[in-house]
Amino acid sequence: MAPAFEQVPEDTETQTETPHNAPHTVNNDGQVDYKSRVTVVGSGNWGSVAAKLIASNTLKLNSFHDEVRMWVFEETLQSGEKLTEVINRINENVKYLPGIKLGKNVIADPDLENADVHFVYGETGNCAVKDANMLVFVTPHQFMEGICKRLVGKVREDAEAISLIKGMEVKMEGPCMISTLISEHLGINCSVLMGANIANEIAVEKFSEATVGYRDKREIAEQWVRLFSTPYFLVTPVQDVEGVELCGTLKNVVAIAAGKVAVMSKFGFHPCNSACELNQSYYQMLGFVDGLDMGNNTKAAIMRIGLREMIAFSKLLFSSVRDSTFFESCGVADVITTCLGGRNRKVAEAFAKNGGKRSFDELEAEMLQGQKLQGVSTAREVYEVLSHRGWLELFPLFATVHEICVGHLPPSAIVEHSEQKPKLSVF
Ligand SMILES: NC(=O)C1=CN([C@@H]2O[C@H](COP(=O)(O)OP(=O)(O)OC[C@H]3O[C@@H](n4cnc5c(N)ncnc54)[C@H](O)[C@@H]3O)[C@@H](O)[C@H]2O)C=CC1
Numbered sequence: 001m002a003p004a005f006e007q008v009p010e011d012t013e014t015q016t017e018t019p020h021n022a023p024h025t026v027n028n029d030g031q032v033d034y035k036s037r038v039t040v041v042g043s044g045n046w047g048s049v050a051a052k053l054i055a056s057n058t059l060k061l062n063s064f065h066d067e068v069r070m071w072v073f074e075e076t077l078q079s080g081e082k083l084t085e086v087i088n089r090i091n092e093n094v095k096y097l098p099g100i101k102l103g104k105n106v107i108a109d110p111d112l113e114n115a116d117v118h119f120v121y122g123e124t125g126n127c128a129v130k131d132a133n134m135l136v137f138v139t140p141h142q143f144m145e146g147i148c149k150r151l152v153g154k155v156r157e158d159a160e161a162i163s164l165i166k167g168m169e170v171k172m173e174g175p176c177m178i179s180t181l182i183s184e185h186l187g188i189n190c191s192v193l194m195g196a197n198i199a200n201e202i203a204v205e206k207f208s209e210a211t212v213g214y215r216d217k218r219e220i221a222e223q224w225v226r227l228f229s230t231p232y233f234l235v236t237p238v239q240d241v242e243g244v245e246l247c248g249t250l251k252n253v254v255a256i257a258a259g260k261v262a263v264m265s266k267f268g269f270h271p272c273n274s275a276c277e278l279n280q281s282y283y284q285m286l287g288f289v290d291g292l293d294m295g296n297n298t299k300a301a302i303m304r305i306g307l308r309e310m311i312a313f314s315k316l317l318f319s320s321v322r323d324s325t326f327f328e329s330c331g332v333a334d335v336i337t338t339c340l341g342g343r344n345r346k347v348a349e350a351f352a353k354n355g356g357k358r359s360f361d362e363l364e365a366e367m368l369q370g371q372k373l374q375g376v377s378t379a380r381e382v383y384e385v386l387s388h389r390g391w392l393e394l395f396p397l398f399a400t401v402h403e404i405c406v407g408h409l410p411p412s413a414i415v416e417h418s419e420q421k422p423k424l425s426v427f
């Protein structure tokens with residue numbers, strides 16, 4: 001059973017007033033509760049940091065209950081202890097975010113659907129997913145469909161959700177964004193939060209920005225901004241769920257490409273130098289050889305082409321996607337940070353170093369100790385969409401990343417193939 005945490009005295013200096021239009025719940029006895037209850041579904045590297053950010057704010061802000069429930073996919077550690085027990089005992093996710101205290105008001109709960117009854121400030125109530133009116137989803141995207149199915153009929157009808165998950169599903173009908181998956185299964189509105197957010201940096205409170213994408217309710221977006229913002233985490237709302245979510249999803253494919261380039265340039269890779277009016281400067285950059293700077297130039301070229309494909313793909317899927325979204329933290333900034341410091345880039349580099357002889361699954365297990373890559377499966381999902389719609393030739397970088405990941409092309413193909421002249425007007 002997940003325990004309740006001890007009450008922390010509220011800091012009245014830093015509290016803000018509950019807005020009149022704040023979401024509220026009505027208890028069984030008819031009492032209106034203007035305080036929102038937050039549950040975080042997921043407890044990996046970013047999930048734990050998100051819980052820490054949120055928990056620091058729920059203690060300060062009047063409009064939220066202090067306690068933050070965090071659903072943990074239970075596992076037994078090498079010590080023989082359960083992960084949830086350790087988190088609740090030492091207030092630290094020793095497996096996915098070691099060395100960082102989450103806040104005593106974060107309660108790890110292994111029970112996704114059925115909340116334990118426990119006590120909060122003298123009340124009796126159910127306080128996990130069941131009673132939460134603000135649900136934060138942050139698991140690797142491949143687990144979300146199963147989680148959504150388990151949660152059908154278990155969440156409040158008036159709950160608001162936000163997805164921090166970078167990825168998508170591909171159905172018979174076509175691509176399905178994770179926020180849509182959540183909305184459709186659970187019947188609730190779902191916003192998104194994406195950005196240049198390498199979790200380990202935010203964990204140690206290095207300044208970062210993020211973007212909240214919302215559909216139409218501005219007051220809900222503001223509530224999410226209040227819940228996440230800190231002096232070192234600056235959150236901006238934009239009314240473009242699809243644009244923000246596709247940025248977060250697609251940049252992981254670009255990061256895989258960047259990882260491969262990092263290795264090729266180290267080995268003095270010489271790309272072919274065929275003519276191309278549109279991309280002349282790109283070819284010139286690739287013509288530089290062997291120097292230390294070449295790696296950065298080549299990687300920058302891949303980032304630029306990747307961003308261009310991200311924009312084109314997003315707009316072909318959703319005409320509502322705004323150009324300006326790509327200049328928010330979720331767009332160009334996330335491409336840069338992930339291509340420089342992300343896990344996708346790091347594992348892709350190892351893949352290329354091994355000449356594609358060791359699989360991504362093997363390298364992921366060895367290098368990430370339980371953390372999950374999103375870029376390889378996203379590349380496959382994007383490829384499925386491209387081939388189904390006859391767009392493969394229009395997106396040479398996206399297509400080539402997948403072909404390399406499955407061993408149909410060598411890692412060096414990333415530059416040769418990505419430099420093909422794009423044929424679409426949306427480019
Ligand atoms: N780590 C980062 O720096 C950032 C990650 N993200 C995104 O956030 C999402 C979550 O990533 P992280 O929190 O980093 O997770 P992670 O990569 O650390 O993933 C491990 C998590 O998956 C859980 N898990 C393993 N098997 C499972 C199963 N069968 N069912 C459900 N859960 C299972 C593990 O318990 C653990 O909580 C991803 O979409 C990622 O792209 C977004 C921004 C930054």
Ligand SMILES: O=C(CO)COP(=O)(O)O
Nearest residue numbers: 195196197198342343344
């Ligand atoms: O999304 C991220 C940074 O914004 C993290 O990317 P990686 O999963 O590649 O580490």
